[in-house]
Amino acid sequence: MQADTKTQLLDAAEAVARRRGFDGFSYADLATTVGIRKASIHYHFATKAALAEALMTRYHKMVGTELDRIAGQEPTAGRRLRALITFYRDATQNGQQLCLCVAFSPSRDSLPDSLDIQMSAYRQMIISWLENVFAQAASDGTVTYLTYATTEAPALLALLEGAQLAARTEQDAAAFDRATALMMGRLL
Amino acid sequence: MQADTKTQLLDAAEAVARRRGFDGFSYADLATTVGIRKASIHYHFATKAALAEALMTRYHKMVGTELDRIAGQEPTAGRRLRALITFYRDATQNGQQLCLCVAFSPSRDSLPDSLDIQMSAYRQMIISWLENVFAQAASDGTVTYLTYATTEAPALLALLEGAQLAARTEQDAAAFDRATALMMGRLL
């Protein structure tokens, strides 16, 4: 079953944005990938800024769903954090791409102002989720050398995003693993 | 005293690259900033790829010098790491820009192949330096909860780069501080 054109455009745009950044792709690239004319894309996304917003909205929802899935599936804090680290690892496709938010960050001046809020909200969602999980860890004891949830959460998000950059630079998921090995070692 | 044109071009290119990424600036931008014609830039840097190489080479040297300065100035491992974290913090200019290597990573497909090697070498320089400092920490005891130097080093680099992304997204150095607070707390 073929996805509708709008979804195909979002899929194509997300893939190329995560590989090349927001300034690294054009409507012509999407047109070629999806198999419609460049002008027709404007029917679905009037401007490239609107496309960026739609991409971020969809990505935010997708990751939110993933966080819910992890929380529903993994009982302990340690296992939840392991699952999130694995999610970030897999998201790099062995160092071929980045999380959308990481890919957009360096291009923030080229992005519409509305993306500032969306990107902050996305990061806040993850940090809040992490704070809850680290708070749980204080009870279930599945994270060693634990400090405070509000200190651990932003540190882990930064570590994950930095590990993605490492993997992208080396084009190898092993770089991600080296960066996250210390944290993984703390999780029971 | 006015810097020579080539240096002015490198300065302008580095500033804009770190704010907008490699695909986010053009020769026209540099021409405006430096005050010469776009075509004249090609006298100094035949291609944009050559400019990228020169930028990375200069950046690598500059950071190498900084690492030497820190090692010469700070006696303990804890203080050396603190100084490096401060260096990465200041490099964001309060969340207005990124380290060149971070800014280039998402654009790696637009960059010449030679940059792959340069960027790997740059990262390796920092990781090696960190390994030495963490090895020192094992003797001088100025890093708490210490594991292995080869595990700590890539984790800290990822943390610093991720913290820069956080600061860039929020346009606020406070986001960098939140991400690095845990690590700072480990340093005596």
Place this chain on the structure above:
DNA sequence: GTTTGGCTACCTAGTAGTAGATAGAGATGA
């Protein structure tokens, strides 16, 4: 008197975005 470092003028290719036409599907109504 050649090298340096800049200039004007241009090129080809590509950028986002617009205008206007059209094919086809579905509903409406005589």
Place this chain on the structure above:
DNA sequence: TCATCTCTATCTACTACTAGGTAGCCAAAC
């Protein structure tokens, strides 16, 4: 039942502009 009307999703053809890069000229400096 057939004609018309409307909407969706696409097309071709275009605009205005920007991209990196080139050719050839020229003035000043070494």
